[in-house]
Amino acid sequence: MDSFNRLEEIFRKFPGIGPRQAKRFVYHLLTQTDIDIDDFANHLKNIKSQTVLCESCCRFYTIKAGVDKNLNTICNICSDQNRDNSLLMVVSKDIDLLTIEKSKAFNGLYFVLGGNIPILEDFPQDKIRQKELVKKVNLLSQSNTLKEIIIATSINPEGEHTAMYISNILRPLITTSGKNIQNIKITTLGRGLSSGSELEYSDGDTLKSALENRKVAR
Amino acid sequence: MDSFNRLEEIFRKFPGIGPRQAKRFVYHLLTQTDIDIDDFANHLKNIKSQTVLCESCCRFYTIKAGVDKNLNTICNICSDQNRDNSLLMVVSKDIDLLTIEKSKAFNGLYFVLGGNIPILEDFPQDKIRQKELVKKVNLLSQSNTLKEIIIATSINPEGEHTAMYISNILRPLITTSGKNIQNIKITTLGRGLSSGSELEYSDGDTLKSALENRKVAR
Amino acid sequence: MDSFNRLEEIFRKFPGIGPRQAKRFVYHLLTQTDIDIDDFANHLKNIKSQTVLCESCCRFYTIKAGVDKNLNTICNICSDQNRDNSLLMVVSKDIDLLTIEKSKAFNGLYFVLGGNIPILEDFPQDKIRQKELVKKVNLLSQSNTLKEIIIATSINPEGEHTAMYISNILRPLITTSGKNIQNIKITTLGRGLSSGSELEYSDGDTLKSALENRKVAR
Amino acid sequence: MDSFNRLEEIFRKFPGIGPRQAKRFVYHLLTQTDIDIDDFANHLKNIKSQTVLCESCCRFYTIKAGVDKNLNTICNICSDQNRDNSLLMVVSKDIDLLTIEKSKAFNGLYFVLGGNIPILEDFPQDKIRQKELVKKVNLLSQSNTLKEIIIATSINPEGEHTAMYISNILRPLITTSGKNIQNIKITTLGRGLSSGSELEYSDGDTLKSALENRKVAR
Numbered sequence: 001m002d003s004f005n006r007l008e009e010i011f012r013k014f015p016g017i018g019p020r021q022a023k024r025f026v027y028h029l030l031t032q033t034d035i036d037i038d039d040f041a042n043h044l045k046n047i048k049s050q051t052v053l054c055e056s057c058c059r060f061y062t063i064k065a066g067v068d069k070n071l072n073t074i075c076n077i078c079s080d081q082n083r084d085n086s087l088l089m090v091v092s093k094d095i096d097l098l099t100i101e102k103s104k105a106f107n108g109l110y111f112v113l114g115g116n117i118p119i120l121e122d123f124p125q126d127k128i129r130q131k132e133l134v135k136k137v138n139l140l141s142q143s144n145t146l147k148e149i150i151i152a153t154s155i156n157p158e159g160e161h162t163a164m165y166i167s168n169i170l171r172p173l174i175t176t177s178g179k180n181i182q183n184i185k186i187t188t189l190g191r192g193l194s195s196g197s198e199l200e201y202s203d204g205d206t207l208k209s210a211l212e213n214r215k216v217a218r
Numbered sequence: 219m220d221s222f223n224r225l226e227e228i229f230r231k232f233p234g235i236g237p238r239q240a241k242r243f244v245y246h247l248l249t250q251t252d253i254d255i256d257d258f259a260n261h262l263k264n265i266k267s268q269t270v271l272c273e274s275c276c277r278f279y280t281i282k283a284g285v286d287k288n289l290n291t292i293c294n295i296c297s298d299q300n301r302d303n304s305l306l307m308v309v310s311k312d313i314d315l316l317t318i319e320k321s322k323a324f325n326g327l328y329f330v331l332g333g334n335i336p337i338l339e340d341f342p343q344d345k346i347r348q349k350e351l352v353k354k355v356n357l358l359s360q361s362n363t364l365k366e367i368i369i370a371t372s373i374n375p376e377g378e379h380t381a382m383y384i385s386n387i388l389r390p391l392i393t394t395s396g397k398n399i400q401n402i403k404i405t406t407l408g409r410g411l412s413s414g415s416e417l418e419y420s421d422g423d424t425l426k427s428a429l430e431n432r433k434v435a436r
Numbered sequence: 437m438d439s440f441n442r443l444e445e446i447f448r449k450f451p452g453i454g455p456r457q458a459k460r461f462v463y464h465l466l467t468q469t470d471i472d473i474d475d476f477a478n479h480l481k482n483i484k485s486q487t488v489l490c491e492s493c494c495r496f497y498t499i500k501a502g503v504d505k506n507l508n509t510i511c512n513i514c515s516d517q518n519r520d521n522s523l524l525m526v527v528s529k530d531i532d533l534l535t536i537e538k539s540k541a542f543n544g545l546y547f548v549l550g551g552n553i554p555i556l557e558d559f560p561q562d563k564i565r566q567k568e569l570v571k572k573v574n575l576l577s578q579s580n581t582l583k584e585i586i587i588a589t590s591i592n593p594e595g596e597h598t599a600m601y602i603s604n605i606l607r608p609l610i611t612t613s614g615k616n617i618q619n620i621k622i623t624t625l626g627r628g629l630s631s632g633s634e635l636e637y638s639d640g641d642t643l644k645s646a647l648e649n650r651k652v653a654r
Numbered sequence: 655m656d657s658f659n660r661l662e663e664i665f666r667k668f669p670g671i672g673p674r675q676a677k678r679f680v681y682h683l684l685t686q687t688d689i690d691i692d693d694f695a696n697h698l699k700n701i702k703s704q705t706v707l708c709e710s711c712c713r714f715y716t717i718k719a720g721v722d723k724n725l726n727t728i729c730n731i732c733s734d735q736n737r738d739n740s741l742l743m744v745v746s747k748d749i750d751l752l753t754i755e756k757s758k759a760f761n762g763l764y765f766v767l768g769g770n771i772p773i774l775e776d777f778p779q780d781k782i783r784q785k786e787l788v789k790k791v792n793l794l795s796q797s798n799t800l801k802e803i804i805i806a807t808s809i810n811p812e813g814e815h816t817a818m819y820i821s822n823i824l825r826p827l828i829t830t831s832g833k834n835i836q837n838i839k840i841t842t843l844g845r846g847l848s849s850g851s852e853l854e855y856s857d858g859d860t861l862k863s864a865l866e867n868r869k870v871a872r
Binding site: 091092093095096099100102103104105106150151152153154155156159163164167185186187188189190191192193194195196197198199200201202203204205206207208209210211212213214215216217218 | 309311313317320322323324368370371372374377381382403404408409411412413415417418420421422423424425427428429432433434435436
């Protein structure tokens, strides 16, 4: 297959990209200089060697130039001594983690599932990093520092299904003979009015939480 | 002006209706039976006599057939002895009140502002029922029952601007010589993830509140 | 039922109006003056007596004040001697006719079907004014003036289905023993690029017609 | 800059891609195998050497493997003896040409402008391949075969502005001392109802053309 058609095929597999936009991307490349294209290809070739999946939280991070990839397997968040290791937040995707980091609202540890579990999925364990999560939680609970696992998935059917699946997986891990000896909590993010919410269109669950969580006006 | 054009004009003033849909409404009427049209006209003539603006909360409510409109000036919510009169929720519109009632999340009293205050509005006091609100709060605070005023506006620029304006109006009312002797709180609804919220697209304020208000997973 | 709920029900049957907007309409009425409401109700009561379904083209039109409805049964377009009676345009709705009149692109006669025929409809003859159309075409073809019937339905599945149904109904009417003696044509509107069309997104049929119908550039 | 950030920057410049989707693209790459990434990079490196801007019509086309790029400067459409060289269609983008080829509605020659001219553009000649178009038209008109130049731009302000600009540039080329001796026409694509058009929402120009171009019903 020629490179035009092959690149079109590759772009079609990009998230959210249909056949027409894939073609448009290839035409866009054709208007770039040879130098730009070479630069693109070189960074492509480098990205996997520069980026590592953190052994501890399963997020992708960039290692510094010159550092041996095999010696650097824990990301800067996981190895940061100032993070609060009593809190573990479980998110679906790397981008969710970045959004939360940007908000500066959280200073604990993370675990990235790598996806969500579709409703009616026959093999849920294949859709997320389940084994790695179990290993991580076991490790943390053995160290006696963990106090709370925050399941931070989106508030839509897939996200809520994933949250329920995860909490069912995790609950036995933090219980010994039916008792939660270490008193580790499993929580979900609070609901309420989010930016842009109009009262008129808000559902009962959201309104109930918004009322429970009301705040003194500034 | 003939009735076709006049009705088109009237429908154009309906909320959210453009010229084309106004015309479509008139054609819709033409396909109705005479009995249907008469029924429509009669209920129109009756609506104002059957519906009263509650003197206490400023919401519209329907009075029972045969009841004298001038004797019935307080709505069923305001006159319900089982409602919690320590809580007053201030909403923008009647429909907001209905949405909250439907959620069964709130059992206090209401006040309907009748609108929001646009940002940069020169005469904010003309956009809402400010005098009536002030009167209501003074009355409630004199009766020593009021504990909290919940400002429940939408989370958009206009709603937040209205909330700030209202709280600035109300704060002096509940303070005597700079002190909030009765300890009446002014609050706003809690923020957090609402139905449909995706973590990736959530803003910092929403995420912070969602973290603060997290709940034990079911 | 009280007038509030009844009006909400009536507005819910308006074209394109959901339950929430129906409620919003009733609240809008409550903010109107008594004079405005009376004016609305009176025009409602008058609309049917002032508006007549033209016996000839089946469109609704307003008769002049003081004119007896029973004596005025032909609309101003049908009775206009300057209209070209060799052309009959068949449209789905009154609003389509108004849109074409506004464009000043057509000076012939009209017939309003009063709707479209849904695909897979069991009783197509009940969805449009079929009998009246047949009568109108028979009348026009007897007068030997009719040269062309233009079926002007929308370019979507329902519109195209209606066009095909109509042309199958009309074809026998203009044929005597298999021959179209009077040479009356049945046509449909031309296809091509319409305002806002982008070449990239145009389908083959549209492009073919656009090429066939190309015009000398101004 | 590391490859993660550099690739994010490169994707941001792709047509229609915002910062968030650019990031999502990089994470997508990280989930690909090394073999897939190498394949992507190799095809990137090859695309410019395999793809040539046709000297005659200015479209991009792929040359066959093993063919010397410098010897193959005319695309398969331009060198096809079966194409009708009396017709030249001027399009804005490569994708427009592909859409028309797919429709099989046209068998003439093409010229790709490489863009449109924004309204109020100070340097219109820099936004399209104007010099190349002039050269192409001069060449074709000298060969005495050209009968018609079809300007096939989109029906939106930019497309129509480009069409007018082009026709003003081309008109002098086909005229000798004010006369169009060779009788070359400059045309635009026909307007009419396109797929999805509803009569009610059609503008006057579209309706006029739809009426002029009406067709005998099937």
